[in-house]
Amino acid sequence: MAEATAAALPLAGKPARSAAERQEARAGLILSLPAMVLLFVFILLPVAVVILFGFTDYELGYTGFRFVGFDNYTELFTDRTFRRSLWNTTVYAAIVAPISIFMALGLAMLIESETIGRSFFRTAYFLPVASLLVAMATVWQYLFHPTIGPINALLALGGLPRPNWLGASTSVLYSLSIIGIWQSVGFNLVLFLAGLTAIPRELYAAAHVDGARSAFDRFRLVTWPMLGPTTLFVTTISIINAVKVFETVKTLTEGGPNKASEVLLFTIYQEGFVYLKVGYASAMTVVFLAILVVLMFLQYRVQDKQVHYS
Amino acid sequence: MNASAFTLGRAVRLSILIFGAVIFLAPYVFMISTAGKAQSDIFSSSLSLIPQHWSYVANFTKALTRVSMTTLLWNGVVVCALIFVFQVMIAIPCAYAMAKLKFRAARLMMVLVMLGLLVPIHATALPLYVAFDRMAVLNSYFALVAPFTISVFGIFLFLQFFRAIPDDLIHAARLDGMSELGIIGRVIVPNAWPAITAFAIFSVVAHWNDLYWPLIVVSNQSYATPPLGLLYFRAAEAGDDYGALMAATLIITTPLVAAFLLAQKRFVEGITMTGLKG
Numbered sequence: 147m148a149e150a151t152a153a154a155l156p157l158a159g160k161p162a163r164s165a166a167e168r169q170e171a172r173a174g175l176i177l178s179l180p181a182m183v184l185l186f187v188f189i190l191l192p193v194a195v196v197i198l199f200g201f202t203d204y205e206l207g208y209t210g211f212r213f214v215g216f217d218n219y220t221e222l223f224t225d226r227t228f229r230r231s232l233w234n235t236t237v238y239a240a241i242v243a244p245i246s247i248f249m250a251l252g253l254a255m256l257i258e259s260e261t262i263g264r265s266f267f268r269t270a271y272f273l274p275v276a277s278l279l280v281a282m283a284t285v286w287q288y289l290f291h292p293t294i295g296p297i298n299a300l301l302a303l304g305g306l307p308r309p310n311w312l313g314a315s316t317s318v319l320y321s322l323s324i325i326g327i328w329q330s331v332g333f334n335l336v337l338f339l340a341g342l343t344a345i346p347r348e349l350y351a352a353a354h355v356d357g358a359r360s361a362f363d364r365f366r367l368v369t370w371p372m373l374g375p376t377t378l379f380v381t382t383i384s385i386i387n388a389v390k391v392f393e394t395v396k397t398l399t400e401g402g403p404n405k406a407s408e409v410l411l412f413t414i415y416q417e418g419f420v421y422l423k424v425g426y427a428s429a430m431t432v433v434f435l436a437i438l439v440v441l442m443f444l445q446y447r448v449q450d451k452q453v454h455y456s
Numbered sequence: 457m458n459a460s461a462f463t464l465g466r467a468v469r470l471s472i473l474i475f476g477a478v479i480f481l482a483p484y485v486f487m488i489s490t491a492g493k494a495q496s497d498i499f500s501s502s503l504s505l506i507p508q509h510w511s512y513v514a515n516f517t518k519a520l521t522r523v524s525m526t527t528l529l530w531n532g533v534v535v536c537a538l539i540f541v542f543q544v545m546i547a548i549p550c551a552y553a554m555a556k557l558k559f560r561a562a563r564l565m566m567v568l569v570m571l572g573l574l575v576p577i578h579a580t581a582l583p584l585y586v587a588f589d590r591m592a593v594l595n596s597y598f599a600l601v602a603p604f605t606i607s608v609f610g611i612f613l614f615l616q617f618f619r620a621i622p623d624d625l626i627h628a629a630r631l632d633g634m635s636e637l638g639i640i641g642r643v644i645v646p647n648a649w650p651a652i653t654a655f656a657i658f659s660v661v662a663h664w665n666d667l668y669w670p671l672i673v674v675s676n677q678s679y680a681t682p683p684l685g686l687l688y689f690r691a692a693e694a695g696d697d698y699g700a701l702m703a704a705t706l707i708i709t710t711p712l713v714a715a716f717l718l719a720q721k722r723f724v725e726g727i728t729m730t731g732l733k734g
Contacts, residue, residue, distance in 0.1 A: 170557050170559065171557070171560065173557060173636040174557035174558070174561075174562065175553075175559055175561060177552060177637075178553040178554060178561070178562075180549070181546050181549070182550070182568070184605055185569075185572055185606050188580065188602070188603050189575050189608065190572075191583070192580035193579060193580060195583035196579060196580065196582055196583055199583065206586065206589070253473070256469050256472060256473055257473065260466075260473065262470075263470075263473070267473050267477055269720060272723075273480070273481070273484070273713065274480065274483075275727075276713055277709050277713055278665055278683060278705075278708055278712065279667075279683070280686050280687060281682075281683075281686055281704075281705035281708045281709045282483060282705070284701055284702075285483045285484075285486065285487045285702065285705055286483060288486065288702065289482075289483060291698075294498055294698075300503065331480075333727065336727050336728060337727070337728060340728040390576065392667070393665075396667065396671070396687075397667075411668070418581070418582050419581075419585065424582055424586060428582055431578070431581075431582060434578065434579065435575070438574055438575075
């Protein structure tokens with residue numbers, strides 16, 4: 147950003163622009179033109195159109211549409227499916243994001259302080275990130291199978307109750323959360339490992355001299371504050387990814403049983419692309435986009451307040 | 457702390473790590489084991505990992521014949537390759553211009569790029585679907601690739617990286633009479649391989665795994681990408697034929713997992729670089 151500001155300054159005193167400068171400006175425009183055209187066509191324009199559609203009763207297959215003002219939005223907040231969907235997405239994110247962050251942080255610190263098997267552990271935990279989620283969801287469906295699944299077979303050995311994981315409305319969201327955590331820990335772990343490696347060793351020595359003797363003191367005084375920017379980023383991306391949960395729901399539950407796993411993107415998908423109620427689904431999309439904007443805004447706010455150590 | 461000493465703390469640490477790794481890898485173990493089990497084995501002994509009746513051939517034959525796996529994998533490769541090539545060809549010149557050239561629109565473009573970073577495909581899918589439907593281009597590589605030809609994230613990543621390339625290098629090239637395109641091709645790109653590899657990994661992982669957009673624009677097996685194809689296979693495989701299902705998941709998961717295992721270091725570097733800067 148600093149450079150962009152500096153670059154703009156000389157333009158204030160316009161008159162004397164040399165031929166070389168004009169040529170440079172023209173080259174800049176030409177080189178960035180394809181990207182800007184596509185950015186407009188595939189991102190800015192569609193977002194504008196989605197906002198516009200949100201105020202209409204447009205349905206695909208019908209010609210024409212009427213503007214209905216905020217009708218879609220008032221309908222949304224009385225729509226039981228949508229409210230259920232928002233609530234489920236919130237619960238899912240509230241489970242998956244914190245657990246996958248703290249689990250990743252814990253594992254990263256264990257791996258960092260271990261000398262053997264580092265790359266093995268990193269690979270093992272990261273493997274789910276590189277695997278096709280739809281495929282692995284199918285494997286989880288087998289693992290969770292109430293009668294022939296290995297998990298319940300194991301629980302039976304221990305004489306424990308055997309839940310109907312994905313099949314019962316009381317447990318389906320938790321089962322999906324387990325898959326979500328399994329899938330996202332590795333990504334966070336790799337980011338935390340990079341963050342940990344970047345902490346200068348001398349800081350730990352200095353903390354030791356200053357009387358930080360226990361492992362917890364070292365964590366509290368050095369590791370946690372130094373990881374601040376990484377943690378903030380991992381937190382934002384984890385929440386956003388959890389809000390975007392779709393693959394496992396579409397593959398395994400289709401929002402069921404009894405709408406117990408209905409989540410935001412799945413509801414948008416159903417309304418917009420199955421029932422083709424474009425206007426109504428657009429209003430939902432605007433809500434979804436608003437959630438993302440708020441999350442990013444919160445990240446920027448926290449980032450600004452954070453003390454910079456490096 | 458002596459690294460080689462085998463203290464109690466270290467034993468606890470290693471046990472936790474190993475226990476976790478076993479849990480994280482368990483789905484893969486069961487996938488490979490179940491892909492080789494006959495239907496009767498699957499129902500009788502879910503905890504034994506070695507199949508009693510080896511049925512790998514039967515299960516794989518089923519998986520390969522129900523849905524054309526080669527078409528799926530080929531579509532996956534074509535779509536990912538096209539997306540990546542377009543993304544790079546479009547993002548690199550733009551990022552270079554924004555990082556190294558002085559022109560008035562650059563600041564506005566920076567704002568647009570930051571805004572664009574916020575918008576996932578899920579937010580633009582409805583209007584794009586309506587437009588593609590009107591243009592009658594659904595069920596095509598075009599529909600699968602077009603919306604992703606612009607990667608705002610790519611521009612952002614390259615921009616960060618290009619700023620670190622010394623201006624002197626570019627001035628020297630310009631004095632040698634190189635055009636701006638020549639500079640991009642012969643100075644910028646050769647210096648930006650780490651960023652390009654990182655971006656390639658990010659892009660391929662994202663689009664190989666994406667289900668949302670293909671599900672919307674493709675309703676025809678011949679353009680199905682791997683995740684979508686697996687969904688079709690599941691629908692065709694109504695019962696509990698987990699042997700064939702696991703064989704199919706094994707076939708579909710292997711390419712990217714193999715790529716990851718072969719190029720682990722690059723993957724991790726790539727995720728760290730794209731992750732932390734994103």
